[in-house]
Amino acid sequence: MSNSSLLLDDPGWVIALKGLLIFVLCVLLTLLSVWGERRIVARMQMRLGPNRVGPFGIVQALADGVKLALKEDIIPKAADRAVFILAPIISATTCFMAFAVIPLTGKVNFFGEETVMQLTDLPVGVLYVLATASIGVYGIVLAGWSSGSTYPLLGGLRSSAQVISYEIAMGLSFVGVFIYAGSMSTGDIIASQSTWWNVVVLFPSFAIYVISMVGETNRAPFDLAEAEGELVGGFHTEYSSLKFALFFLAEYVNIIAVSALATTLFLGGPSAPPGLGFTSDWLGGWFSFVWFFLKVFGFFFFFVWLRGTLPRLRYDQFMKFGWKVLIPVNVAWILVVATLRLMTQQGASQFMIAAFTGGVVLAVLIAMSVYDLTKIKAEERSRYVGEMPEPSFPVPALPSIKKADE
Amino acid sequence: MTGESALFWALAPLSVAVAIAMLFMKKAVHSAILLAWVMITLAIFYIALEAPFLGIVQIVVYTGAVMMLFLFILMLVGVDSSDSLVEKIKGLRSVAIFTVLGFVAALTSLIARTDNGQAPVGLGEANGGGNVQGIAELIFGDYVWAFEVISALLITAALGAMVLGHSEKSGVAKSSQRARSIARFRGKSIATAAGLPGSGVYARNNAVDLPALLPDGKPSDLSIAEVLHRRGDVQETKSYALEGLPKIDEEGNK
Numbered sequence: 001m002s003n004s005s006l007l008l009d010d011p012g013w014v015i016a017l018k019g020l021l022i023f024v025l026c027v028l029l030t031l032l033s034v035w036g037e038r039r040i041v042a043r044m045q046m047r048l049g050p051n052r053v054g055p056f057g058i059v060q061a062l063a064d065g066v067k068l069a070l071k072e073d074i075i076p077k078a079a080d081r082a083v084f085i086l087a088p089i090i091s092a093t094t095c096f097m098a099f100a101v102i103p104l105t106g107k108v109n110f111f112g113e114e115t116v117m118q119l120t121d122l123p124v125g126v127l128y129v130l131a132t133a134s135i136g137v138y139g140i141v142l143a144g145w146s147s148g149s150t151y152p153l154l155g156g157l158r159s160s161a162q163v164i165s166y167e168i169a170m171g172l173s174f175v176g177v178f179i180y181a182g183s184m185s186t187g188d189i190i191a192s193q194s195t196w197w198n199v200v201v202l203f204p205s206f207a208i209y210v211i212s213m214v215g216e217t218n219r220a221p222f223d224l225a226e227a228e229g230e231l232v233g234g235f236h237t238e239y240s241s242l243k244f245a246l247f248f249l250a251e252y253v254n255i256i257a258v259s260a261l262a263t264t265l266f267l268g269g270p271s272a273p274p275g276l277g278f279t280s281d282w283l284g285g286w287f288s289f290v291w292f293f294l295k296v297f298g299f300f301f302f303f304v305w306l307r308g309t310l311p312r313l314r315y316d317q318f319m320k321f322g323w324k325v326l327i328p329v330n331v332a333w334i335l336v337v338a339t340l341r342l343m344t345q346q347g348a349s350q351f352m353i354a355a356f357t358g359g360v361v362l363a364v365l366i367a368m369s370v371y372d373l374t375k376i377k378a379e380e381r382s383r384y385v386g387e388m389p390e391p392s393f394p395v396p397a398l399p400s401i402k403k404a405d406e
Numbered sequence: 407m408t409g410e411s412a413l414f415w416a417l418a419p420l421s422v423a424v425a426i427a428m429l430f431m432k433k434a435v436h437s438a439i440l441l442a443w444v445m446i447t448l449a450i451f452y453i454a455l456e457a458p459f460l461g462i463v464q465i466v467v468y469t470g471a472v473m474m475l476f477l478f479i480l481m482l483v484g485v486d487s488s489d490s491l492v493e494k495i496k497g498l499r500s501v502a503i504f505t506v507l508g509f510v511a512a513l514t515s516l517i518a519r520t521d522n523g524q525a526p527v528g529l530g531e532a533n534g535g536g537n538v539q540g541i542a543e544l545i546f547g548d549y550v551w552a553f554e555v556i557s558a559l560l561i562t563a564a565l566g567a568m569v570l571g572h573s574e575k576s577g578v579a580k581s582s583q584r585a586r587s588i589a590r591f592r593g594k595s596i597a598t599a600a601g602l603p604g605s606g607v608y609a610r611n612n613a614v615d616l617p618a619l620l621p622d623g624k625p626s627d628l629s630i631a632e633v634l635h636r637r638g639d640v641q642e643t644k645s646y647a648l649e650g651l652p653k654i655d656e657e658g659n660k
Contacts (some may be wrong), residue, residue, distance in 0.1 A: 080435075082436075086439075122462075123458055123459075123537055124458045124462045124537070127466060128462050130470075131449075131470065133470075134465065134474070135446070135465065141474070141478075142435075142477075144481070145477075153481060160477060160478045160481075163474070164475065167466075167470065
């Protein structure tokens with residue numbers, strides 16, 4: 001039975017309760033992930049991290065949240081008031097919406113109602129997540145513009161260009177999954193991964209999605225919209241108190257949302273890892289919730305790991321990478337996937353499929369070696385650019401000498 | 407009243423009001439936000455009319471990409487500038503009024519010919535094999551030729567924009583970061599390797615082979631690594647001594 005038909009007969013109170021549960025879960029996860037991120041980054045930097053409030057410092061994020069809410073709320077004089085208030089609201093509301101289509105468990109018994117922990121199963125579910133993400137960016141861009149100050153404006157501009165570019169790469173990485181699953185609904189995509197997870201079958205799509213999801217959520221090493229070293233705080237420089245807290249919340253919910261989407265599209269969603277299929281009946285199906293969140297936490301750890309390891313990219317390199325590497329590679333990969341899919345659908349022989357795969361691999365190898373050869377030549381050509389001129393620049397007179405004469 | 411018509415009567419007046427307000431906004435970014443809202447309500451209507459794919463694509467493409475590009479340009483204008491309302495090209499107003507009248511006439515004749523109040527026909531048939539599959543069949547089956555022609559046109563336009571916007575760079579190829587780094591270390595002294603001191607720093611050089619100056623202006627031999635002495639990479643330290651500073655004895659008194 002597919003997810004959409006299971007969800008069809010949900011009474012209103014089940015839907016309302018599910019919506020509330022998802023909201024509470026997201027907020028709790030934000031608190032936990034703020035604490036988790038600080039602890040993990042601290043370990044990576046040989047520190048301890050927050051360990052005072054509550055056991056292992058686990059309530060630290062809650063205490064910080066309360067403190068943030070009690071701070072003075074400043075709206076700069078130069079700001080555009082209406083848009084300045086609207087921007088964090090857009091950010092914080094849209095980030096939750098993605099969770100409506102993501103199945104958090106397999107089939108479970110929810111207070112006597114046979115259902116799935118998923119609010120709705122749209123036939124275009126994955127595109128819906130992309131749509132909510134694209135509205136969420138308005139929050140960042142408008143925050144940057146409405147602050148009426150230079151650094152936030154630059155942050156907002158960067159963010160809008162960045163998200164447009166990486167949304168294309170992200171959307172293209174979905175295409176392989178759509179072709180393979182024959183559907184855009186999250187429930188059907190999970191069902192199509194019952195034998196092999198998409199991370200194995202469509203590894204290039206997975207790699208591109210993982211890179212572009214970091215770009216899409218403005219996280220290190222792609223956090224150019226709020227680069228502390230260059231733009232103070234970027235788009236949220238002028239924000240304080242609860243409005244800043246909303247951006248903070250949106251950032252972490254977004255991280256969890258893109259991780260949950262990656263889990264759904266490539267890691268089989270709430271289904272158990274291979275070899276542990278017998279666990280899917282534990283606790284009346286509720287145990288799949290544990291598998292789902294273990295996968296999501298894996299992605300979250302990866303986010304933190306990236307932040308603790310990699311320096312921030314230069315902006316032009318970042319854009320070049322998106323447009324000149326991710327998108328062309330993705331388009332070429334989609335062509336390969338579509339051809340293979342068509343061949344299997346039309347009943348091509350095993351030999352033909354193997355020959356096509358071999359041909360593609362050979363073509364990639366040839367292209368790579370040709371690229372390598374030309375790269376070596378270019379490097380040799382630019383190897384010696386002549387000697388640098390002796391540096392010289394005017395230095396002001398040393399004031400100490402003057403004083404000595406007096 | 408069905409759920410769909412309730413949604414329509416709640417959202418339609420709002421979206422018309424927002425569309426009218428969009429025309430009267432003084433700041434271009436406010437207009438852009440209101441336009442984005444009109445686009446989102448349109449998408450909601452599409453979804454309510456059982457065209458979920460069209461609705462979602464409307465948001466992703468128009469609100470997410472097209473409006474975002476608009477905003478990108480508008481933001482360069484800055485927060486406190488309002489649009490000038492002076493007519494710069496003469497005679498535009500009459501042309502605009504004429505065009506609007508023609509558009510209203512065309513729309514009225516179109517709406518008048520619709521069959522209001524009748525039940526929709528063929529919706530279940532069109533969505534029978536799934537909404538997305540139905541659209542895919544139309545685009546890549548019946549209308550594949552028109553679709554390909556339009557995409558060729560769009561690509562031509564994009565390439566044309568790139569050619570027109572392209573500016574010629576000077577013929578000399580820019581040396582790579584790696585090449586410049588090598589060249590720095592092949593210079594005469596290590597001074598070229600270390601680069602210049604930061605602005606506002608009272609130093610003429612910034613290199614490991616140059617001595618630090620003691621408070622009385624004497625160069626300190628201790629400040630240069632022994633390795634550099636052995637290699638003979640050290641410059642003559644005496645030439646860096648500062649003259650005319652007050653003499654300081656061992657206790658630090660003048």
